[in-house]
Amino acid sequence: MSQDNKGFRPLTLSEFDTLTHLLSKLLSTQQSPVIIPGEAILGIEAIAAGISAPGRKILNIVTGPYGDIFGKWLERGGAEVIEVKVPFDEVITVEVVTAAIERYNPCALSFVQGEAVTGGTNPTKEILDIARRSNLITVADSVSAIGGEPVLMDEWGIDFVAIGAQKALAGPNGISAVGISSRGWEFLASNEHAPRNSILSLLDLRCPHTSSAPLRVPANIPVLEARALIEALTLVEQEGLEVVNHRHQLASTTAIAGITALGLEPWQRKESGYSPLTTTVRIPQGDSNLRINEPIGIVAPGDGELYGKLLRINHFGANANQQSIEQAITTLAELVHQDPANAIAVQRSIWGNEDGR
């Protein structure tokens, strides 16, 4: 048998450093993000477990199902959780966040930046601005934002940010990362309720870079996933993160133009709240044409409580391109028994203008 079966070489320190460096660049941070040995949801649960404690009051903004779960994890840790929730066809407004901070005086604020499930995106930079003025610890679930829209950890002052590669970055789902600021580390270290000796312990997952022992690759990092992530992030570097963001923005703009030309409506009520990752299509009341039970290409039924209320166009990652958008528009046109020609022409003209730039 061959001795150089590449898949099973342990991860080298050099590969580990490369991955950490790529993740820092991705998040525009000087910090070394913690590599999470599992799906992004593990990092999110670890943040909740690490920051929650009796006596800590945390403002949790809920604009989709992931925010709901985060609030439950915070409660499990004993924190007093103030929930501010909007209907899932809206995103949060800065006014509502400001009022809630003034009224409840929390020590931390958590929210989801981009919502793949509802097709919404929250006014992230503005939320972080207000939070910083009130000196709050901030937590952003940016799993469905990274690669689709900017995530500027240091400039925006995000203390905890969870990301994964399987949405806009076209990468693996079995490994993810959490960026943590110095303030964030202090907030964890000062919490005697933060888990230790646990896969949910960010303090344990932190790579020790100050001890006298030589640096070693943490044993729990899944090797194949780590290599796949390096590959995905290298491709993103080659294309350029801003170009990747722009491709997603264009997919969103053309998807909205296409569905509107078909006489359909976006599920999200405000244009400023449209996610570049997914476009959600409102299913008119009583309409049975759009009630599909399984995905057709990148057109998928709504998840959970949103089933029957919306369809998702999952134009992210490798599908953030013109061909996928055309297919999705054609699929939707077929579902509503319309000729797709006009809608296709509308979106082609937008992509066409782009090519001529």
Ligand SMILES: *Cc1c(COP(=O)(O)O)cnc(C)c1O
């Ligand atoms: C997809 C997603 C997650 C979960 O990511 P997994 O890697 O599938 O666990 C978390 N939060 C948001 C906002 C997401 O869209």
